Amino acid sequence: MTSSSLYPSLASRLGSVWYRHFRTYTKDIVSNGFPPFMEPLIFLAGMGLGMARYIPNLVEMSYLQFLATGLLMTSSMFTAAFECTFGTFIRLEFDKTYDGMLAAPLTVSDVVLGEALWAGTKGAFFSLAVLIIISAFGIVGFLPALLTPIIGFLNGFLFAAIGLLVTSFVKNINHFNFFFTGLLSPMFMFCGTIFPIANLPAPLRVVAEFLPLTHPVRLGRVAALARGWKPSLLLDLAYVLAVAAVVMYFAVRRLSKRMVK
Amino acid sequence: MANQAIQVERIYKTYADGTAAVNDVSFSVPEGSCFGFLGPNGAGKTTLMKMLFGMVRRDGRAETRVDVMGFDPAFQELPIKHLCGVVPQDDNLDSEVNVGANLFIYSKFYGLPAKEARARIAELLDFMELKEKAKAKVNDLSGGMKRRLVIARALMNRPRLLILDEPTTGLDPQVRQLIWDKVRALKREGVTVLLTTHYMEEAYQIADSIIIMDKGSRVLEGEPHELLAEGIEPWVLEVLDKEGITSCQDGPLSERIRCEVGESRAQFFSDHPESLRDLAAAFPSGRTHLRPTNLEDLFLRSTGRKLNDQQ
Structure with missing residues (x-):
């Protein structure tokens, strides 16, 4: 900010919102940092040591590789979705955090967009955590896969936007169950994370193509294996960016009516 | 006549559910004075204050004029927020981090460089008599200390206008006196103060001029001593x-x-x-x-x- 301006720049405002969430999250870094590393470890131990040996490999990769690279995005999806549903709702309704923030030189768009950027960052961090675990097990290489946290960020931002839009409708915190059980759990199963979409019946394959998780998973898997790049991935990228932008637009509009009466 | 920090003409607010919270209120606040809104809960005091920094959208009426330090909150909320400090009714502090970090996080919202922010935070903790509590957890603070911390937070950017929404509700007499002293000190520095309260005593202690509100409308307006002398x-x-x-x-x-x-x-x-x-x-x-x-x-x-x- 220059001394002549009337208020901080957009970048400074978004950065300050991001920083607020960063500080409150990293205050408990040990307990907050435990799940992103532990969960993939448990999942891979169970699936990899136990179940994967009963499952035949795919053409391009082992089943364990398929599963592990799917986990990169489900992990970032869940953390961003939690942050921008339960987290946002608690800040909105119980902690009244936004009343304090909106008294400072921030607009509702700054607060909401800054929050999504933070959730995207968490998504990147969670993807990175999974990458560290799966590369430690030798399932993928670490250095060639360093694009994955970036995909994790985009994925986190996408699900932050969706979470924020859902939150704008929710009046009772228990209603988030519909979102998590009704949308996120099916996506975890059917978006090419634990088995290829090609194995679905034709009509469901079409449905899967419309679901948001499918596209980041496809991008993340290629990024993690650092092979299999093809032009159609640009469509996946375009889907992520376009849906995130449109959903974010409506989330800001609706939350604005809720925060500023 | 002193310059006016705030000029409001014929402001109205009807909420989505049809509640007419503020109904045709006009007032102006000279720079460096303390202006108080008094009235029971539901009188429209908070709504009125929130309209001044864009936290509540006023009804769009042709006759309404609002000027807060040269800006209209309906279109220019950011410059207003940059110039004013707000103490909301609820102590919405970040309980995850300690007292100092609460203030540091808030300094970022104003774009203060870290070094300047740290100096300002030391100054504010000293001013609000919270120096020993810089490293304390928010949840370990008493109600009075939390309130003082919220006030310190509002003073971060050296506001020209300080908005206090029920600053001492529920606090013990010593803390109230301390807060009143601080508000008087700020006034001497030229800060304009806007206050809502349902304590008559509070208005009498620190306000130069008051509006008594009831059901969204102005009932009485004037200098507290004069109102008493003339009204009863x-x-x-x-x-x-x-x-x-x-x-x-x-x-x-x-x-x-x-x-x-x-x-x-x-x-x-x-x-x-x-x-x-x-x-x-x-x-x-x-x-x-x-x-x-x-x-x-x-x-x-x-x-x-x-x-x-x-x-």
């Missing part, structure tokens, strides 16, 4: 006794005394304390109380009801 007799004798109530209901005692009956007490108002002292002798001792009238009595007289009967 200076003395009241309260009688907590049946006899008092009957003697009041029996008719006027004298031309010098006016009386009103409540559910369990009678009040005798007069310009002449000696007449009231004579009257008190007629009732059982210990059941009477002679005191100067206050804004609450005035409020009761102006609205025909008690200050806090509408929660």
Whole structure:
């Protein structure tokens, strides 16, 4: 900010919102940092040591590789979705955090967009955590896969936007169950994370193509294996960016009516 | 005439559910003065204040004019927020981090460089007498300390306008005195202060001018001492006794005394304390109380009801 301006720049405002969430999250870094590393470890131990040996490999990769690279995005999806549903709702309704923030030189768009950027960052961090675990097990290489946290960020931002839009409708915190059980759990199963979409019946394959998780998973898997790049991935990228932008637009509009009466 | 920090003409607010929270209110606040909104819960005080920094959207009416330090909050909320500090009704602190970090996080919202922010935070903790608490957890603070921290937070950017929404509700007398002292000190530095309260005492202590509101409208406006002088007799004798109530209901005692009956007490108002002292002798001792009238009595007289009967 220059001394002549009337208020901080957009970048400074978004950065300050991001920083607020960063500080409150990293205050408990040990307990907050435990799940992103532990969960993939448990999942891979169970699936990899136990179940994967009963499952035949795919053409391009082992089943364990398929599963592990799917986990990169489900992990970032869940953390961003939690942050921008339960987290946002608690800040909105119980902690009244936004009343304090909106008294400072921030607009509702700054607060909401800054929050999504933070959730995207968490998504990147969670993807990175999974990458560290799966590369430690030798399932993928670490250095060639360093694009994955970036995909994790985009994925986190996408699900932050969706979470924020859902939150704008929710009046009772228990209603988030519909979102998590009704949308996120099916996506975890059917978006090419634990088995290829090609194995679905034709009509469901079409449905899967419309679901948001499918596209980041496809991008993340290629990024993690650092092979299999093809032009159609640009469509996946375009889907992520376009849906995130449109959903974010409506989330800001609706939350604005809720925060500023 | 001093420059006006705030000028509001004919402002209205109707919420989505149809509640008319503010109904045709106008006022102006000179720079460096303290202006108070008084009234029971639901009178529209908070709504009115929130409209001044864009936290509540006012009704779009052609006759409405709002100017806050040269800006209109409907279109220019950021410059207003940059120039003002807000103490909301709830202490919405970040309980995850300590006192100092709460202030540091807030300094970022104003784009303060880290070094400047740290110096300012030390200054603010000192000013609000929280120096020893810099590393304390928010949840370990008493209610009064939390409140002081929220005030310190609002002062981060050296505001020209300080908005206090019920700053001392629920606090003990010592903390209230301390907060009032701090507000007076800020006023001496030229800060304009806007205050909502339902404590008459608070308005009397720190406000230069007040509006008494009820049901979204202005009931009375003026300087607190003048309002009292013009609006109500200076003395009241309260009688907590049946006899008092009957003697009041029996008719006027004298031309010098006016009386009103409540559910369990009678009040005798007069310009002449000696007449009231004579009257008190007629009732059982210990059941009477002679005191100067206050804004609450005035409020009761102006609205025909008690200050806090509408929660």
